[in-house]
């Protein structure tokens with residue numbers, strides 16, 4: 001669809017704002033607190049721009065050096081607003097700076113002589129910004145939670161002080177937004193059973209780049225990464241956060257029948273030394289050491305956009321051992337790369353993975369179950385091949401960014417009209 005065709009259908013110019021206060025779509029992924037949300041906002045923004053929308057993505061400046069505006073692609077910009085210190089601020093500490101973010105957003109509109117007709121907000125912090133902006137101008141709000149407080153807090157030992165505020169705002173947003181985008185039917189069910197029966201929800205999944213992932217063969221990828229062809233590669237990629245359950249994976253590998261038979265564990269992700277997520281990395285490295293897995297474990301750190309497709313392609317199995325996952329982008333990235341996934345039987349992972357067709361689901365934290373599931377795939381290269389093909393097909397059919405953006409585009413048009 002071209003810009004003209006959208007514009008001619010709309011009363012307002014096809015200009016929209018995506019708001020992602022704490023997930024800057026223009027920064028490197030894999031660093032502290034930068035993960036799925038940053039990828040989602042950027043990919044959705046660029047794919048919508050390809051469909052003809054003018055997309056401005058608003059985020060909070062987190063270093064003084066960052067550019068105010070980054071043109072990511074034609075029709076798609078990241079705009080950084082100053083709200084609080086120009087430094088990294090943990091998401092649990094940002095709420096108090098949001099009124100400043102709202103003021104800056106309004107000032108930007110005045111400066112650009114524009115007014116957005118629709119905002120798509122991401123995570124509860126941005127949902128508050130969207131609800132505040134609605135007090136100042138006619139504005140439609142679409143919202144994606146990325147994580148629901150009520151589900152998250154049931155899975156963590158320490159509940160932060162901000163929890164009550166978050167839960168109140170998440171409920172208010174569900175009940176008042178023009179549409180909530182749930183990224184899986186499981187997330188939708190959580191919203192209905194644990195947040196509110198009111199409000200409009202539509203399921204539109206996350207997507208992935210089906211051209212970037214899946215273009216390299218296993219053999220080529222292994223050659224480029226220096227991994228022997230006969231190694232049995234188990235791969236994790238993601239943030240170092242206790243909720244990701246990396247400990248379960250490590251304990252599972254320690255019990256694998258292939259532990260001393262060519263198994264190679266790669267645990268990718270993590271940010272600079274001294275960062276907050278370093279604590280979890282140190283803890284995981286300690287467990288690797290205690291279990292005597294140092295020789296077969298590799299911690300490559302943050303993996304760049306260019307290298308990540310190689311790692312997925314080189315792996316025999318990817319593991320997503322999260323305690324809770326509203327969607328889990330890494331799952332579909334692996335599946336797009338023809339690599340089956342063993343994951344926790346929770347949330348969006350129950351949606352993306354078809355057990356015994358594209359991978360296996362295991363109860364969260366069950367390291368014995370994870371060991372058995374990983375071994376089932378490592379023991380049978382033909383099964384890996386077959387599930388890898390089915391996984392790729394599933395992603396092509398259901399989870400390409402283009403398809404996701406088309407569904408969002410239709411939703412926006414419907415709401416704006």
Ligand code: UDP
Nearest residue numbers: 029030035036037039269302303328329330
């Ligand atoms: N990621 C990356 N490099 C890294 C670590 C993570 O590119 O070193 C990306 C990963 O490919 C995925 C995202 O970060 O696109 C993580 O998203 P997911 O939904 O799996 O987890 P979240 O971070 O949202 O909890």
